[in-house]
Every structure is written in C-alpha cells, then in structure tokens.
Amino acid sequence: MSRTGRDRGFAASSSQLLQSACGLKVVGAVVLTLTALYVVSPIKGQPIPPLWPRFYYALLVNGAWGFGTAVFLTLFGEARKDTARA
Numbered sequence: 001m002s003r004t005g006r007d008r009g010f011a012a013s014s015s016q017l018l019q020s021a022c023g024l025k026v027v028g029a030v031v032l033t034l035t036a037l038y039v040v041s042p043i044k045g046q047p048i049p050p051l052w053p054r055f056y057y058a059l060l061v062n063g064a065w066g067f068g069t070a071v072f073l074t075l076f077g078e079a080r081k082d083t084a085r086a
Contacts, residue, residue, distance in 0.1 A: 025066060026064075028066075029059055029062045029063060029066065030059075032058075032062050033055055033058040033059055033062060034055075036058060037049060037051065037054060037055065037058070
C-alpha cells in the first residue's frame, strides 16, 4: 500500500495544500490579532486601543509563535512519526 494521499481519497495537490496553508496562516494571524484587540481588551475592562501600532506588533508576535511552532514541529515531528511506526 502506498503512503500517498490519493489512496485515501484526497484530491488536493501539494500546491493547493500549500496555498490553503498559507491562507489559513494569514487569516489566523489577522483573526487572532483582531480578537485580542477588540474582544479581549473590553472583557478585561481596558479601552479598545488604536488599531495600527498594536496591530503591527501583534502580527509580529503571532508570526513569531507560528514560525517557532513550525520549526519545532519540523524538527521533532519526524521523530514522533518514526516512533509511531515502530
């Protein structure tokens, strides 16, 4: 049995998966940032901050978390796959 996604009925090509993953990262970063600014701040009783200065910093912070997670999963995710097969 082959390990390709086609055997399991997945129709998406690798380029389609890459495009959707990049799109989801962008949407996730924007949604998380806007949620922090417009939902969390009022819940904490803080005023809604000006959008642009904090928006840029929040995108950088969320991007750093995402990049670090991707590096961590790339480095240690393969080791987990190897132990799961054993």
